[in-house]
Structure formats: C-alpha cells, structure tokens
Amino acid sequence: MKKKTKYHHGNLADALLRAGVKEARVNGPKNLGVTHLANQVHVSPMAVYRHFPNGESLKAGISQQAREELARYMLKALGQETDVKKRFLTIGRSYIEFGLSEPGLFSVAFLDCDSLPNDEDDPSSRSIFHDAILDLSNEGLIEHSDIEQVAAFAWSLVHGYVTLTSAESLSPAMPKPEAVNELLERGWLAITKFRK
Amino acid sequence: MKKKTKYHHGNLADALLRAGVKEARVNGPKNLGVTHLANQVHVSPMAVYRHFPNGESLKAGISQQAREELARYMLKALGQETDVKKRFLTIGRSYIEFGLSEPGLFSVAFLDCDSLPNDEDDPSSRSIFHDAILDLSNEGLIEHSDIEQVAAFAWSLVHGYVTLTSAESLSPAMPKPEAVNELLERGWLAITKFRK
C-alpha cells in the first residue's frame, strides 16, 4: 500500500509547474488557474500561495518552463552538427517544429507574462540564436556589426511563422516540411547576402 | 439638460465594441470581461447577452475591430503610392508601426480567439499583403508560384518582429526606425532574389 495522507506534499511548487505544463500542452493558456491546478495536484487552492505570490506568477513560472522546454528541444536538434549553415538552419527549423508540434506549450511560452525575464534563462532560445549568429560572424558570413539585426531578423521570421500558422491565419501553399525549408533558405539568403 | 434614463440604449453592441477597443488600446487583453465592459457603458452585465452569446464572442468581436483598425492603418499608409517596391515596404512598415505604437490593440487583434475568421474580413491585413504580392508577381519580381510562400515569409517577418519587440524579448541594436528599415530591406532581398 502507498503512503497516504502525507499532509505535506513535499514538493508542491514543482508539482504545480509540472501539472501546469501538462495542461498547457493540451489546452494552451486555458485551465492554468490556481484552483484548477491545485485540484490536479490534490491540494487546497490556498496551498498554492505558499509557493507563488499569486496566480499570475504561477502562470509566469509555467511559461518559463515551456520556454526552457523549447530551448532543450532546440539544443537536442542541434546535436553535434558542426557546419555553421546547417547549425543555423537547424535552429530555425527546430524552433518551428516545436511551435507547430506543441502549439499549446508554445503559446504559453510566449504568454503575455508581463515579466519575461529577458536576462539569462539559460538555456534560452534567445541565447541559442545569439550564439549561432556569433558563429556566423566568426566565420565571416555576416558583419560583426550586423549581429543584433540578424538575430532580430531570424527570430522574428520563425516566431511569426509559428504564431500565424498555429492560428491558421496562414494557409500554406505546400506541405509543411517543404514550406519550412523554403522559408529557412530564404531567410539564409537575406542574412548572408545583405549589405547596406 | 440631457436625456437620461433612456432605458433602451439604442446601440449597445457597437458601444460595447467601442468600449472594448478603448480598453484594449490601454490595457491589452485584460479588462475585456463582460461585467467590466457593461459597466463602462452603464448597462447591466446581462444586457450584453442580448447582443453576444457569451463573453468569448464579445472578445472575438473586439479582436476583429482591432484587426480592422490595423488594416485601415495600413491602407492609409499606402495612400496613392504606385511604385511596387515602395508599396510593399510600406505595407510591412505600417504593420510594424501599428504594432509598436498600439501594442494593446495589436495583441488583442491576434488574441487567441479560437475563431479567427480567416475568410474575408474586408479589408484584412492578409488581403492587403496578398494583393501587394500579386502586384510583385505581375511585375515579374517574383515567380507566380511563389506567391503563397512570399506571403508567408513577409507576414511572418513583420508579425514576429512586432510580437517579440513588444514583449521586449528583442533588444534592438539601433534606434527603431533604422532597425525596421534594415529589417524590411533584408526581407525585400529575400523575396526578390530567391530562386530554388
């Protein structure tokens, strides 16, 4: 028999985040309320407030988890690839793959959480983009002074694509994988061939 | 003295949408609830249900208003310009301008309203993009078969830029206008110079 009535849960904060991520995977931002998540974890709603100052910050925590999951997915896709172009395209492709295969998580990841801690999440998708672009610069494929602009361009492109495709606002003219490849190659062109 | 106690409001649906847009402009998606908007219009919450089946659909209506405002802004910026490249860049620039100058409206415009009526809003930003890209095709600047891809590329780029910049996820390396110009020129390059 299992131990029951463990009055203390032991690890509530984690459990809540976990439950939240699970919900987010299925239902996106809905059902991320204090009460609902507390129920999932078999704990009274007020227990949540011992670990999060309010419901918003719990949501923010879940959002952060989702962002970290995205970053892990990207790193995994990167693997040991060494070719800079392939690395760069893989970053974009994996970002899009994650967004399209986990729309709920993705939308929660970029939820209007007022405080995206834009500093070091580690590993954050931002820093992954940035590092890859540093490599491009070191290889002489882009100007050093273009780093920030290229980061903005690349990230905007894939982020927008996921957002609009998930919302079914964009109707693709061809099957997904080819469409994504072409999008990425176009982006590569704009990044490596642009000169003021 | 003004006429008061006009038991019937006369134009509640419009007034609610208007109040919603005003709120959205200031606070984004928050405060778009049935009760709050009903109060703004000095009407009991239940009155709302004579015009919208539920709170979600009221939000959806406000979201649509926001999308139409965006489209109007773009058309105005377009003006009578005839040069195809300038037209195209203006579309992108005005989209970004609107998004950055009206972050609340923009976020509501693309709120997770499950049912973005992806058909004819008239005038929708989608159709504006599309028409401009048709012109590019007619001028021979892009392949006819590339129309859908170019639309996806262009819209993704500017939409992503607004989203990430509003969320302060992107830290620009230069003042906004120049950054936006460079982004657009890069996009133009990718659109007109790409061949499979």
Next chain:
DNA sequence: TTTTCATGTTGACATTATAAACATTAATCG
C-alpha cells in the same frame, strides 16, 4: 390602441482569486 418583440434589469448560483485564522509536520536548538 393593443399586442408583440427586442432589449434591459434584478436576483440567484457556480466558480474564481485571494485574505485571515488555524492545524500539522518538519527542522532546529536546548
């Protein structure tokens, strides 16, 4: 004018976020 329909209102109820007070377990210190 009288009937009817569209439009508002009040009251009730379930659900939510959160505050206050209380309970229990775990940790620390003599």
Next chain:
DNA sequence: CGATTAATGTTTATAATGTCAACATGAAAA
C-alpha cells in the same frame, strides 16, 4: 531526546466574475 519554531496545508469567508431564469419596458407592428 523533547520543546520551540518555521514551513507548509486546510478551512472559512469575501468580493468579483460569467451566466441562467424570471421579470419589465419601450418601440414597432397589427
């Protein structure tokens, strides 16, 4: 080891919300 204290959960209570049902009123149609 036992007693005090700090963490962590629970119950109770309050205010706000979305929405249902029943009722009221004013404008349009008959």
